Amino acid sequence: MKWAAGLMLALLGGCGEIQGTGEQARILAMGDSMLAWNGTAHQSVSFAIEQELGEPVVDRSVSGAHVLYALPVSGAMGMKISKQYVQGKWDWIVLNGGGNDMWLGCGCVRCDTRIDRMISADGKSGAIADHVAQLRATGAQVVYVGYLRSPGRNSPIEHCRDEGDKFDGRIARMAAADPGVHFISLADLVPYGDRSYHAFDMIHPSVKGSAAIGRRVARTIGAHD
Incomplete structure (x- = not known):
């Protein structure tokens, strides 16, 4: 499909980077290209959080990066989101993931089994629930960020x-x-027909x-800090 080929090319165009000194940082971000995008221009989600806070x-x-990822070498390089964790005195962990598992793993067609493996219908089990529980056991609060929508536009996201x-x-x-877990939905962030919140x-x-x-993440952290 054309949208799948475009997605593969787009994934190669964004990369995350470690920012902040880590010496006094108390906020860790983990996830996929939604967080990493615009990082090379110092305008990623994490940089926006820094500016706000x-x-x-x-x-x-x-x-x-994926939630479910079987290749050990690539997983260790951060392609498996749970492997991105580094030790630190984190008060907050900003987390996302799951989109690549659905878009690239099952093409958003008959994805029920894959979604079940990531998170059960009641939210109590699955790879994401287990990972969040491990992060919470460190004492950090977790902000899980949902994905953008593109209402009124024909795009892979709407698919x-x-x-x-x-x-x-x-x-x-x-x-x-x-x-101690806070979900931020982005389903209402983009106005109908507005392209300005998305890259090309x-x-x-x-x-x-x-x-x-x-800004949404920063407001959540500020409200519950």
Whole structure:
């Protein structure tokens, strides 16, 4: 499919980087290209969080990263999101993931089994629930960030809208069971027909989109710090 080929090319175009000194940083970011995008221009989601809160963020997100990833070498390089974790005195861990597992793993068609493996219908089990529990055991609060939508636009994101809604609902149920887990939905962020929140591929965030996502994350951290 054309959208799948475009997605593969887009994933190669964004990469995360470690920012912040790490010496006094208390916020860690982990995830895929939605967080990493615009990082080379110092305008990623993590940079927006830094600007809003006035403190450093250590960003370990990697474009193309998956929740479910079987290759050990690539997984160790951050392609498996849980492998992105580094030791630190983290008060907050900003996390996302799951989109590549659906878009590249099952093409957002008959994805129920894959979604179940990531997060159960009740939000209590699956790879994501297990990972979040491990992160919470460190004492950090976790902010799980959903994915952008593109209402009124024909895009790969809209192709995956039903799967995305199902996925968001499960993450929200997981967060509701733990006051230290906060789910940020982005389903209402983009106005109908507005392209300005997306990059050229209509998948990843534009600079404006990254800034808007970062502001939502920063507000959540500020409200519960």
